[in-house]
Amino acid sequence: MTDTPAPGTKPRAKRWPYLVPLVAVLALGGVFAKRLSDISGGYDPKVIPTVLLNTPAPEFNLPPLPGLGEGLTSADIKGKVSLINVWGSWCVACTVEHPFLMEIAKTGEIPIYGIAWRDTPERSLAWLEKYGNPFTKIGQDPHSQTIINLGVTAAPESFLIDKEGIIRYKVSGIITREMWRDTIQPLIAQLNK
Amino acid sequence: MRIFVLLFALFFAGAVHAVEPSEMLKDPVLEARAREVSKHLRCVVCQNETIDESNADIAKDMRLLLRTRILAGDSNDQVIQFLVSRYGDYVLLKPRFMASTYLLWFGPFIVLLLGAFVVYRRLKGTPVAGPAPLSPEEKAALEELAPGERTP
Secondary structure: OOOOOOOOOOOOOOOHHHHHHHHHHHHHHHHHHHHHHHHHOOOOOOOOOOOOOOOEOOOOEEOOOOOOOOOEEOOOOOOOOEEEEEEOOOOHHHHHHHHHHHHHHHHOOOOEEEEEEOOOHHHHHHHHHHHOOOOOEEEEEOOOHHHHHOOOOOOOEEEEEOOOOEEEEEEEOOOOHHHHHHHHHHHHHHHHO | OHHHHHHHHHHOOOOOOOOOHHHOOOOHHHHHHHHHHHOOEEOOOOOOOEOOOOOOHHHHHHHHHHHHHHHOOOOHHHHHHHHHHHHOHHHEOOOOOOHHHHHHHHHHHHHHHHHHHHHHHHHHHOOOOOOOOOOHHHHHHHHHHOOOOOOO
16 A cells, blocks of 8 residues: 555655644634624624623712703612613614613613713703603713713613612613513512512 | 925824824823823724724723823823723733733744744754765766766
8 A cells, every 4th residue: 555665765754744734724713613603692792891790880970961850870770770771862773772771661670770971961852852761860971981980882881780789780782672581681580689 | 306205204194193182181291191091091992093093982081081080190000990990901902911811922932932843843853855866877967068067
């Protein structure tokens, strides 16, 4: 056979090193396949993992939108499991998320507090006028102070806060029905115990 | 001539900064510190820009916030820590040296050492094989073409 060197010839060079590139490419392909399937499974590489999970929400005292009563302070979010939703009239994804927030608000299962981010009161009010207001209370944060304290990067972003005012879950982006049913609702039930 | 002036200008065009004059602190020393700090912080919505260069709204607000902190007496490290405690290590443009980043920092050197090892093994394993010595016919042919030429 060709594998056995004929007497007198040099022993054949090892073959396995030629397999190294092949194995490397296959391994790399495996990693890519895994990451891609992660993305289709809901993993978003742009989302920064929050370091604030299970830490108390920061102190804040946000002014109200004119005509909507009080603003929003960190005292408001204590005593009851609640949802803080960061939105802006400039935020397209917020209009997509909005109908579902309206639905949650109608059931009354959890108070939703809004932070109107980087907006003018006029625009915020016009937006609420047009789409409806799901928020129990709203505070304005035109210069992102509280937003940065919450580690927010983009709107919409939502935080589930427990009775003690501790951040228990964060959603970067739109809250979907599936996410609500499969993850957030069970968490609310657990936190309400 | 004009083209040279243009090229000259292009060569010396500095990096574009997004800092607006209205954002700057009055004290030039503090402003310089603010600029220094913002060069280490990554814009959280644009992946690979510092907040010093980014025109994103949140980057602008972060610049204003860090200036407020500096005015309030924070050290550069305290300002950076303030943002890291909210956004995590992600806001640092240069990854910190810690257990989870050892591979990142040492990786290139490990690969270099591996390469050196492979090269060493190869050089040691194979004798320096020159071309096969000329056959008598070739020698004769060479002698004919270049009389007196030294042959191996």
